[in-house]
Amino acid sequence: VVIVADLKRVIGDLPKDWGEGAGKIAMSDGQELFFSEMPFSQTDGLRLSSHGENGYDIVEENGQRFFVSYVKSAYKNWTYWSLIPFDAMFSKISAMKTILISLFILFFLIAVLFGRKMARGITSPIEKLVAAMKNVQTGDFKLAPLTRAPSDRQDEVSVLNRNFFTMVERINELIAENYEKQLMLKETEFRALQAQINPHFLYNTLESINWLAKTNRQPQISKMTESLGFLLRNAINMKNDVVTIEEEAEIVLHYFTIQRFRFEERFVFELDIEPAVKKCRVPKLVLQPLAENAITYCLEPFIEPCHIHIKACKKGGFVYLTVADNGPGMDEDFLEKARKKLVRTRGRGIGLQNIDERIQLMFGKEYGLTISSEKNKGTEMLIKIPFQSGV
CATH class of the missing domain: 3.30.565.10 (Histidine kinase-like ATPase, C-terminal domain)
Known part of the structure; x- marks a missing residue:
């Protein structure tokens, strides 16, 4: 019984992981090649007499480097050879390297943008709070660029924001109260100055009456006038409360x-x-x-x-x-x-x-x-x- 196998067709149906023109196959029986797809003019470089079970080697043909691997079969002492050009191998690696670098750059940019957004979310309220504090330091209590943090947020910046708002509102209330008191004080002082005119006129009048009573020898009128003037001065004089x-x-x-x-x-x-x-x-x-x-x-x-x-x-x-x-x-x-x-x-x-x-x-x-x-x-x-x- 004779079985004829078309090795070229069998090899042609094998998957080509490295693309067309890569993955050339050769078979030898230890002495010579009985099947080869390799584009070599000489096959001595394949070390057909190698006694190793399997291995690899690098050969150069026509200025082109190839990666050769071989596996020895226990059946009939055959050796199977596989040939892959270096360019085919490293093109895949370079492509994979390019993809990985691109993915790394993409992930890095996404991480940078996300981190920037998170950092901005943390630093922006602090920057606004610092700006508001500087405004308050200069005497501006309006707090226009700053908004009160929601009460449900309990982070440190939000708590500080709410406490600062409460403090500034209380300061504004105290300033308003003090301003009103100062106005009332000024008004009171003004009225007091106006009120001093009438007592002085009254004192002068009483002195004139007293002088007239003494001139006309009226001691009772004189004494009453003096006593009345003394009482008026003491009633109006508020310098000494004790x-x-x-x-x-x-x-x-x-x-x-x-x-x-x-x-x-x-x-x-x-x-x-x-x-x-x-x-x-x-x-x-x-x-x-x-x-x-x-x-x-x-x-x-x-x-x-x-x-x-x-x-x-x-x-x-x-x-x-x-x-x-x-x-x-x-x-x-x-x-x-x-x-x-x-x-x-x-x-x-x-x-x-x-x-x-x-x-x-x-x-x-x-x-x-x-x-x-x-x-x-x-x-x-x-x-x-x-x-x-x-x-």
Whole structure:
């Protein structure tokens, strides 16, 4: 039986991984080639007598290099040869290398763009926040280029953004409040300057009346004018809010001088100030409103002569200022209102609550004004303050 195999056709049907013209096949029996697709004019370079089982070699033919590999078969001691041109091999590798480099460059550009976008998302809010801080540093509190971060974002930059917004809004509120207060202060100062015109004119007028009364030998008018001028100066002078008991008693004395000429024999007053307490300091205008209150509720509705006794004495480590009268006294309802400091004195309108609060503000909550009264037995108002040397 003879079997004829067309080796060329069989080899032609094999897959050509390296393209047309590559992957040439040859077969030998150890002595000579009995099949060859190789374009060699000489086959000695293939080392047909090689005793190795398999291997590879590099040969050169007509200035062209080839990669030759061979495998020895156990059947009939045949050797199979495969020939691949170097150009065919490295063209594929170069193409693969070019593709890989292109893919790497593409991925690198994508990574750079993505990283830039992420970095921009992080640095952009910080840059805006820094720009807003610089604007605030120069006095611009508008925050126009900056927007408040959403409350659901809890990253550090967003928290800093919201806190900065809150701080600037609070600063704006304080600036607005301070601006309004400054305007009110300026307006008050302006009105105070305007108000000084009338008192000066009044003082000059009183001085003229006093001079005229002395010229015409009217001592009562002169004394009333002097006392009125003294009271007006002390009422308007707000430079000293704290005076000594001696100075406060002098104010009361001038006030009683005017009232004595008004009510004549119906009004009797006593002023008893111990020398030890004369230099003790008290808030200005605490005795005069109480004396005025005694005249209002004792002398005016009372037919009998009104006795008002003002006393200042030291007991232990305290000083007691007393304004007592022999008037009709107070009923329970009115006394309760007076104790709650709901009764206002007439004239300047300085209420009992105002006197009590100023004393407590200066000395403490344990000091202040107390009122005691009994129907048809008069009223006594007592101020308690700590004893001080007044130095």
